[in-house]
Amino acid sequence: MAEVVLRNIKKSFGPVDIIKGVDIDINDKEFVVFVGPSGCGKSTLLRMIAGLESISDGELSIDGKRVNDLSPADRGIAMVFQTYALYPHMTVRDNMGFSLKLAKVPKAEIDRKVNEAARILKLDPLMDRKPKALSGGQRQRVAIGRAIVRNPKVFLFDEPLSNLDAALRVQMRIEIARMHSDFNATMIYVTHDQVEAMTMADKIVVLQGGVVEQVGSPLELYHHPANRFVAGFIGSPTMNFIDATVKAVAPEGVTVELPGGDNLTVLVVPGATKAGDKLTLGVRPEHLQEGSGDGKLTGTALVVERLGGATYAYVKLDNGTMITAEVDGNSHIRVNDPIQLGVRSQTCHLFGSDGLALAQSTRHPLADVGRGKGGH
Amino acid sequence: MTTLAPAPSAALPAKTNREVDTRPLLWPSVIVLFLWMIVPLAMTLYFSVIRYNLLNPALTGFAGLENYSFLFDDPTLWTSLWNTLVLVGSVLIITVVFGTLFAVLYNQEFPGRNIARLLVIAPFFVMPTVSALVWKNMMMHPVYGLIASLQSMVGLTPTDWFTDYPMFSVIVIVAWQWVPFAFLILLTAIQSLDSEQKEAARIDGAGPLAMFFYITLPHLSRAISVVIMIETIFLLTIFAEIYVTTSGGPGTATTNLAWLIYSVGLLQFDVGYASAGGIIAVILANVVAFFLVRTVSRNLQQG
Numbered sequence A: 001m002a003e004v005v006l007r008n009i010k011k012s013f014g015p016v017d018i019i020k021g022v023d024i025d026i027n028d029k030e031f032v033v034f035v036g037p038s039g040c041g042k043s044t045l046l047r048m049i050a051g052l053e054s055i056s057d058g059e060l061s062i063d064g065k066r067v068n069d070l071s072p073a074d075r076g077i078a079m080v081f082q083t084y085a086l087y088p089h090m091t092v093r094d095n096m097g098f099s100l101k102l103a104k105v106p107k108a109e110i111d112r113k114v115n116e117a118a119r120i121l122k123l124d125p126l127m128d129r130k131p132k133a134l135s136g137g138q139r140q141r142v143a144i145g146r147a148i149v150r151n152p153k154v155f156l157f158d159e160p161l162s163n164l165d166a167a168l169r170v171q172m173r174i175e176i177a178r179m180h181s182d183f184n185a186t187m188i189y190v191t192h193d194q195v196e197a198m199t200m201a202d203k204i205v206v207l208q209g210g211v212v213e214q215v216g217s218p219l220e221l222y223h224h225p226a227n228r229f230v231a232g233f234i235g236s237p238t239m240n241f242i243d244a245t246v247k248a249v250a251p252e253g254v255t256v257e258l259p260g261g262d263n264l265t266v267l268v269v270p271g272a273t274k275a276g277d278k279l280t281l282g283v284r285p286e287h288l289q290e291g292s293g294d295g296k297l298t299g300t301a302l303v304v305e306r307l308g309g310a311t312y313a314y315v316k317l318d319n320g321t322m323i324t325a326e327v328d329g330n331s332h333i334r335v336n337d338p339i340q341l342g343v344r345s346q347t348c349h350l351f352g353s354d355g356l357a358l359a360q361s362t363r364h365p366l367a368d369v370g371r372g373k374g375g376h
Numbered sequence B: 001m002t003t004l005a006p007a008p009s010a011a012l013p014a015k016t017n018r019e020v021d022t023r024p025l026l027w028p029s030v031i032v033l034f035l036w037m038i039v040p041l042a043m044t045l046y047f048s049v050i051r052y053n054l055l056n057p058a059l060t061g062f063a064g065l066e067n068y069s070f071l072f073d074d075p076t077l078w079t080s081l082w083n084t085l086v087l088v089g090s091v092l093i094i095t096v097v098f099g100t101l102f103a104v105l106y107n108q109e110f111p112g113r114n115i116a117r118l119l120v121i122a123p124f125f126v127m128p129t130v131s132a133l134v135w136k137n138m139m140m141h142p143v144y145g146l147i148a149s150l151q152s153m154v155g156l157t158p159t160d161w162f163t164d165y166p167m168f169s170v171i172v173i174v175a176w177q178w179v180p181f182a183f184l185i186l187l188t189a190i191q192s193l194d195s196e197q198k199e200a201a202r203i204d205g206a207g208p209l210a211m212f213f214y215i216t217l218p219h220l221s222r223a224i225s226v227v228i229m230i231e232t233i234f235l236l237t238i239f240a241e242i243y244v245t246t247s248g249g250p251g252t253a254t255t256n257l258a259w260l261i262y263s264v265g266l267l268q269f270d271v272g273y274a275s276a277g278g279i280i281a282v283i284l285a286n287v288v289a290f291f292l293v294r295t296v297s298r299n300l301q302q303g
């Protein structure tokens, strides 16, 4: 049982406000991922939860208890650092048992817990080595083992996989996900990596400039981004943004004029939108196809990247806007070819001039579905 | 990168093709250094096996190991060896302990830290003779000394440090000079301690003491062994401080090996006897250096 609740958390370094009032509710056993551009304050927020950074203002509680003034060791958390931060002069065994030794746990008990963690992480043959004699992946496992041994209520990870190569990263990603289901612990995970965020998270928190832009399940953020920033940040390649003018407003949707002159009815709640408003149409590269759809865009392919299964075409529309389209891998499109792209109305997003998205008329069926386990 | 790669490999054969043997160019400096070492050593060895007393020119001739046997029978030799050991050992302990404490202390953020650091380092810039004089006349003097006046202020009888606690006084002076050295080396070492390691230890529940003993001290172990090695080599030959303050006395209370050799050779003018002592010192220094270099290099390889 370990909910983590952040209420109006703020952090300033001297006169500079880094975290500007953050509210997040993290449920028990939830896997929450913090994402955001570099310097947005992800690490700072995580370190405040860990107790390594003081909290300038606001309320942080773990497991229903206010922990603002508790020391890191007393918060019931364990942290895995990007650089592993193993103790170089201690063996793997001593590294993992250090916290228990400090807590004056009996030797036999320490051995039992350390061996248990070593077994889970397949570290048994390495127990008497120093960190220097380990590979990056093994060091990472020791760092995770050190966290497991403490049996924390909340695991904190700060970009734990970013120093590993691609193959190892995938493997460790799966191991951490497995660990999450085995331990039933709450986990908070900071990453730059889209794929890590989308695949591991029960809930993603998108941060920008020290404020929370949106909190939601991965597919909720993908299908129902709250604003232009989230829409552009989640998904790869990034969403295309095209200027559009409102032609007509009806209860079931807003009809806009596309750059080519085509009309497209987007299924969003109009709110205060009225004819003549300038909006931004958002459409993901993977939702564009060659040919026609509910509306069409025409332009010239400037760059064509063939990945085999898919082809990315970087297209300059006739009005000068640059967009990216993910077209079929078998497409014959070549550089400088004219191209016509079809847009389907149910995959489009509309953003007001304030950057906020107009709510979709219907929820995407997967937006509120968890990963199958329990209720989340 | 690939286009650049051939260039260095093409340059390499060209360099070796010059076929210039550079070793002869080293010879002058090697020869000078070798002579620099071997001539005094050979002369000392030679003097140590002849009868050679400046006060008694009539006394000449090959003495064999006579000088050495006199020396080993002389209780002063053993006293001086013991004093050398006490002096070096105590100063090492004091400088490493205080150097470490200061390094930890001055690694914290506080206003005026740079000035404080400068003050800690300052004694290192004072000449040994001058610092010994300062301690002798301004700190430990039974009449004019600062300590004496503090003592009389609280109603105590001022201590005559160099008479009552001669070895202790010399140790204090030498340690005062060498703490900055240990501090400097250990401060730079402590600054290279990874901050995430400290944070990990904090999360693991390490308080300030556990942090010091389990994280900081092991991190400093290499630097400490370097400090010990370098200081030992200098401390074995401490002379100026003794010359200025106690002149090896009272009696032989502060006579270390260096002072013994000096007093026999240049106060009693028995060059043969002093040379034998010199040879003992050379052997001692080499034994110490051998072990130190070995432990330190093992430490460096491990680290």
Ligand SMILES: Nc1ncnc2c1ncn2[C@@H]1O[C@H](COP(=O)(O)OP(=O)(O)OP(=O)(O)O)[C@@H](O)[C@H]1O
Residues within 6 Å of the ligand: A013, A018, A036, A037, A038, A039, A040, A041, A042, A043, A044, A045, A192
């Ligand atoms: N000790 C500090 N003093 C002053 N400013 C700091 C300090 N630590 C972090 N900052 C600032 O706080 C901001 C957020 O830093 P933080 O490390 O949380 O970013 P991040 O989101 O983790 O970025 P990245 O993805 O690059 O790791 C940055 O602008 C950084 O310069």
Ligand SMILES: [Mg+2]
Residues within 6 Å of the ligand: A042, A043, A044
């Ligand atoms: Mg960071």
